[in-house]
Amino acid sequence: MEPRKPVIGSKYCHFKNKMYQLLAVATHSENEGNMFLSEVDHVKYPEVIRKYRFELMQEPEL
Numbered sequence: 001m002e003p004r005k006p007v008i009g010s011k012y013c014h015f016k017n018k019m020y021q022l023l024a025v026a027t028h029s030e031n032e033g034n035m036f037l038s039e040v041d042h043v044k045y046p047e048v049i050r051k052y053r054f055e056l057m058q059e060p061e062l
Contacts, residue, residue, distance in 0.1 A: 004037050004052070006022055006025050006034075006036060006037065007022065007056060008022055008023070008024065008025070009021070009022065009023075010022055010056055010057070011056075011057045012054040012055060012056055012057055013054065013055050013057050014053065014054055015040050015045070015048050015050045015052070015053050015054070015055075019057065020054070022036075035053065036053065036054055037052070037053075037054075038052070038053055039051055039052055039053070040052065040053055
């Protein structure tokens with residue numbers, strides 16, 4: 001499976017059902033991880049059905 005890549009300008013839905021538009025992406029200085037692309041912690045949030053913290057809702061308009 002191809003790794004997920006954030007799409008600048010696209011709209012994403014957070015697993016708590018709030019919408020966000022991605023303006024930029026930063027990398028964590030200690031582990032070079034990207035929380036934006038991470039999976040939901042199903043131990044902490046067992047009621048959440050979604051796999052990822054943010055899911056792409058719409059491609060950017062050209």
